[in-house]
Amino acid sequence: MNVSNAVDPDAPVLSNDGLLGIVALAAGAFIVFGFIVSPPGEIMSGLVKILLARDTLITDYIGVGGMGAAFVNAGLLALVSAGIYRLAGAKIGGASIACLMLVLGFGLFGKNLLNIWPIIGGVYLYSLYKQEDFSAHINTAFFGCALAPVFSEILFSTAIPISVGLPLGLATGLLMGFVLPAAAAQLFKAHMGFTLYNMGFTAGIVGTLVVAIYKSYGFVPDPVFIWTTGNNLLLGSFLIVLFLGLIGGGIYLDRSAVIRMKDIMALSGQSPSDFVALVGIGPTLVNMGLSGTIGMIYVWLVGGDLNGPVIGAIFTIVGFAAYGKHPKNVVPIMAGVFLGSLAKPWGASDPTIVLAALFGTTLAPIAGRFGWYWGIVAGFVHSSAAQSVGVLHGGLNLYNNGFAAGIVASVLAPVITAIQWRKADHPEEKL
Incomplete structure (x- = not known):
């Protein structure tokens, strides 16, 4: 398929405000749901508990502050973030939608209206230092909030008084944010776009260095595991309504959206792969709703729990269904993780394995580029x-x-490329 000609010239094109409006509607749905399931007083006290949480993996905000507070936190966080995108004059496309949907999902575990600002501030300082518009780095700033728990951990640690923890946490967060843009650009070369979460790779390396330095001074983060259960019916019903809304919105904007899903499925998803620019917003919204539904069905099939972290993982699929993921390239990754659970000493419904299957779809471009079988291997x-x-x-x-x-991806993609190159060069050889 010639992707340069993929967009239907008659398909509607939404403005930046229109695309941000879609994010705002999803965020608004989270807030409304929060007030439906919890009274206002409980939500307010729960929000305070969320802001004061340490946020180390895994901290389910439903378990920290209650379901209503968790969803209101997520919705408010996404609305504020979308507002910053608008104020910055950022160009909104698939990557921005993916980023904002991640903010929405991770607002249920790990990110809140207190701990994201040092990272964002650090990226802003980097843009000032480089004399570049903040809008050019805004996705990095919000993706980079993967490291927001560092600020919370230092600020609320019992080992450090708050008079020391506050300036130390701010300085650490600003420094991490400052180095993220340059580090992310360099590390992208290692995996060549075969993992969609480049910032996850970058944040992991930066976070490893920061933790190593703090550990050398005797500051060791305490493990956290807050994981709620028993809410599958309620949360599943909410997600179904939301995903049907995305699919319906895509069809409303483009009557051929379902048919034109084939154009999205023909793409490998290797980053950069902006489905909004390549195929249009209508099919992209249908893909977002359908891909999210597949993630939710997988959780149900393996007997997993729907809670803050799992919905955050599902919304990562939803967001990146605008920028690289579609049913054809995510299912093999999930299948590979599931097969791994059969062959290894853990179960498919174990929390970390459910998250691995959902978040692991970042490797979808391997399946899209090299074939479903390599996706299973990945x-x-x-x-x-x-x-x-x-x-x-x-x-x-x-x-x-x-x-x-x-x-x-940094190891597997070059190996696959080398194998496929040799097979193409020597087709008579059987591997």
Whole structure:
């Protein structure tokens, strides 16, 4: 397919405000849902608890502040973030939608209206230093909030008084944000776009260095595991309505959106791969709703829990369904992680394995570029890698699977390329 001619000239083109409006509607749905399931007083007290949480992986905000507060936090965070995009005059495309949907999803675990600002401030300082518009780095700033728990961990640590923790946390966050843009640009070359969470890879490396330095001074992050259960019916119903809304919105904007899903499925998804620019907003919204539904069905099939972290992972699929993911390239990754759970000493419904299957779809471009069978291999390998790298950053990188996937893609993609090159050069050889 010639992707340069993929966009239907008669398809509607939304302005920046229109695209931000889609994000705002999703964020608004989170807030409305929050007030439906919890009374205002409970939400307010829950929001305070969320702001004061340490946020190390895994901290389910539903377990910290209650379901209503968790969803209101996520919705408000996404609305504020979308407002900053608008104030910055940023060009909104698939990458921006992916970023804002990640903010929405991670607003249920790990990111809040207190801990994201040092990272964003550091990226802003970098843009000033480089004499470049902040809008050119705004995606890096918000993706970089993967390291937001570093600020919370230092600020609320019992080992450090707040009079020391506040300036130390701010300085650490600003410094991390300042180095992220340059580091991300360089590290992208290692995996060549075969993992979509480049910032997860970058944040993992930066976070590993920061944690190593703090550990050398005796400051070791305490492990956290807050994981709620028993809400599958309620949360599943909410997600179904939301995903149907995305699909319906895509069809409303473009009556041929469902048919034109084939144009998206023909793309490998290798980054950069902006589906909004390549195919149009209508098919992209349908892809977002459909891909999110597949993620939710996978959780149900393996007997997993729907909660803050899992919905955050599902919304990572939803967001990147505007920038690289579609059913054809995510299913093989999930299948590989599932097969890994059969062959290894853990179950498919274990929390970390469910998250590995969902977040591991960052490796979707491997399946899209090299074939479904290599996607299964990538998922199988990722299921092990994701269990091992968290100790390096002490749980302070929210994109732990992105870090693991960056390592997997950086090793696996060149190997696959070499194998396929040899097969093409010597077709008579059987491997």
